[in-house]
Amino acid sequence: MEKFASPIMVTQSTLPPFKEYCESISQIWDSHWLTNQGPLHEKFKKNAREYLKVENVSLFTNGHLALETAIKALNLKGEIITTPFSFASTTHAITNCGLKPVFCDIRSDNYTIDTNKIEDLITERTSAIIPVHVFGYPCDVRHIEEIAKKHKLSVIYDAAHVFGVRINNVGIGEFGDISMFSLHATKVFHSIEGGLLSYKNQDLEHKLDLLKNFGISGPETVECVGINAKMNEFQAAMGLLNLKSIEADIKSRGLITNIYRSLLSDVPGVHMTEDVQNVEHNFAYLPVLIDEAEYGMSRDNLFNILKEYNVFARKYFYPLISDFSCYKETYKNIDLPVAKYVSNRILTLPLYTSMEPAIAQNICEIIKAQIK
Numbered sequence: 001m002e003k004f005a006s007p008i009m010v011t012q013s014t015l016p017p018f019k020e021y022c023e024s025i026s027q028i029w030d031s032h033w034l035t036n037q038g039p040l041h042e043k044f045k046k047n048a049r050e051y052l053k054v055e056n057v058s059l060f061t062n063g064h065l066a067l068e069t070a071i072k073a074l075n076l077k078g079e080i081i082t083t084p085f086s087f088a089s090t091t092h093a094i095t096n097c098g099l100k101p102v103f104c105d106i107r108s109d110n111y112t113i114d115t116n117k118i119e120d121l122i123t124e125r126t127s128a129i130i131p132v133h134v135f136g137y138p139c140d141v142r143h144i145e146e147i148a149k150k151h152k153l154s155v156i157y158d159a160a161h162v163f164g165v166r167i168n169n170v171g172i173g174e175f176g177d178i179s180m181f182s183l184h185a186t187k188v189f190h191s192i193e194g195g196l197l198s199y200k201n202q203d204l205e206h207k208l209d210l211l212k213n214f215g216i217s218g219p220e221t222v223e224c225v226g227i228n229a230k231m232n233e234f235q236a237a238m239g240l241l242n243l244k245s246i247e248a249d250i251k252s253r254g255l256i257t258n259i260y261r262s263l264l265s266d267v268p269g270v271h272m273t274e275d276v277q278n279v280e281h282n283f284a285y286l287p288v289l290i291d292e293a294e295y296g297m298s299r300d301n302l303f304n305i306l307k308e309y310n311v312f313a314r315k316y317f318y319p320l321i322s323d324f325s326c327y328k329e330t331y332k333n334i335d336l337p338v339a340k341y342v343s344n345r346i347l348t349l350p351l352y353t354s355m356e357p358a359i360a361q362n363i364c365e366i367i368k369a370q371i372k
């Protein structure tokens, strides 16, 4: 195998035809309406709600501020049970709101929170669970719902990775009290930067609108302490165009995923996640777990060798959030054996909508060529 002529990154943002974007934003020059619930924002909100098959939607400038706003809207207090196997944002949202994260271990098959270990972590101070549908794989939503009901806890899903995923034809954003979708440029679906909350209780809408606009409810009234987290018209225009191609985009990602799966399935020590029956997947990421004893090489060595071939995989998610220097002295990071095992062996391979099948094939060949 030869080195790739240009770098292959772990992801590449999907873009609509340049002309279509220019045409779409030309109306902003006519109206001079750049942000604050403009017409493109309203249209995107409606179309995204229909596509996601959810009851209510609010749009934000990014996913992280959407998550913090969700925590504030539900008035959560005390301790929040969450997963350490995620992007920094999940725990940062909890601590930025002045709450204490309590880390729960994960499952070894799909890396989501291990629901059998949640109840042991519940105390009288626990107010909510914030699980993550990591890499696009749904958590055990039924079990989480059962636990939440029994202990009267709120549930906010970090749904940053699952835009378009459905369980038995039900939009994934229908589970829990609130779900947060990130619409960042690197995600399956994006609005440049952007965030979206979906929720069943329509009463939340007013509160979310207030919180994301400084708490302002009228020219002379400020009802609560809020922030600025509004989505602008340029973001909405990008979101609207990307919604047109989302089904085709997910299909392309599925084809690339199948190439990786078929070419790597017989490689000892390279373990992959599997699709789940009754779930419509979005093929957000391609995580592989490298077992050094079987494969003959560690994750870190394979990561470095891929780099020599111009392939930039990522160690998602390493280190665990509970091991970040800003958290490890403050919060308990023991009792996480599975999360630690996975984090030390996981590698996320390049996968994006416009990826040529030959690139995936060549990456698989490089991985196979390392077997001694």
Ligand SMILES: *Cc1c(COP(=O)(O)O)cnc(C)c1O
Residues within 6 Å of the ligand: 062, 063, 064, 065, 086, 087, 089, 090, 132, 158, 160, 161, 182, 183, 184, 193, 194, 195
């Ligand atoms: C991307 C991401 C976020 C944050 O979303 P932004 O839109 O980038 O603010 C939160 N959680 C997870 C798991 C993510 O991957």
